[in-house]
Amino acid sequence: MTGGTSVPVMERTRRPLRADEVTSLRAFLDYHRDTLLSKCAGLTVEQLAQRHPPSQITLGGLVRHLTAVESGWFEEGILGLPLMPPFDQVDWDADKDWDWHDAEGMEPDELFAGFAEARARADAVLDDVLARPTGLDTLSVEEADDGLGGYSVRWTLLHMIEEYARHNGHADLIRESIDGRTGQ
């Protein structure tokens, strides 16, 4: 496939200037999810697999990685559910970068459909936990390695915002190296 991908150039989620905590956190997360998609808009399958050496990161790899990260922090982390398919079947000990490798050769339609599914599943987890009386203070089922206990939903949302924003910084330089496009 050599045509452009199915991701349109899009209007990103707005970040309201004077909102409450939950609305603000979810809007900033959606803004960065949309930013990642807009960084991939109009690129071919070959361009999604292009590197900006010496970095090994690709835009396709970023999308697949963040698909797994969404399921990892929200479904597995907060609720203790298995990762969404196919990530639940992966031997992560054998290949901790499986998600990055899996992106190679994936059809864009499949890649972006997986991302959309992970995003929808994550949002459903958030709707569930934020409806509880503990809200953003609800602690994750999965606990931190260092004996600190569970992560609050607040921490998880902030972490996901910075995770996306940092990866969008990678995406900025990779996209600029592919076709010169910057900004957004």
Add this chain to the structure above:
Amino acid sequence: MTQTFDASTRTEAPVGADEMTALRGFLDYHRDTFRMKCAGLTQEQLAQTHPPSAMTLGGMMKHLALNEVGWFGKTLGDVPYPPLFESVDWESDPDWEWRTGAEDDPQELRATYDDCVRRADDAIDEALARGGLDAESVGKDSSGDPFRLRWIMLHMIEEYARHNGHADLLREAVDGETGE
């Protein structure tokens, strides 16, 4: 002389904290991450680009210093810029901080950055005492609307995190170092 940063002093955002503690924790985490990305590099390395991008780590440090006093000082509290930025003719030289940051002595640049972070923290303390995270900014956006402190904190976290993403690739291009 290069900049230094003791990685064992890096702030980690606490996993079960209240809103204000969490926001300040993530902001400090990204400030420290950026200090680590610039540590140990010479002036020439801080001025190196990774084409086609024109960004440099030195320029980024001065840009983030300006963002600290711009958002938390000027916009949030109407605090004047420090003298260094006050005298710049931004109309004729809109990328002044990026251009000059790449030419600065590394230790002087880091001192400027650390000073701007201290000024920003003072402005955050003042606004929190005034109205908590709902405190509204003195400065307005292009539509004439004020920002809440909550929005400015979240914006600065995403601003830093995104620039740290740029810094990741720049640093890897300079000397191969990745991670953190």
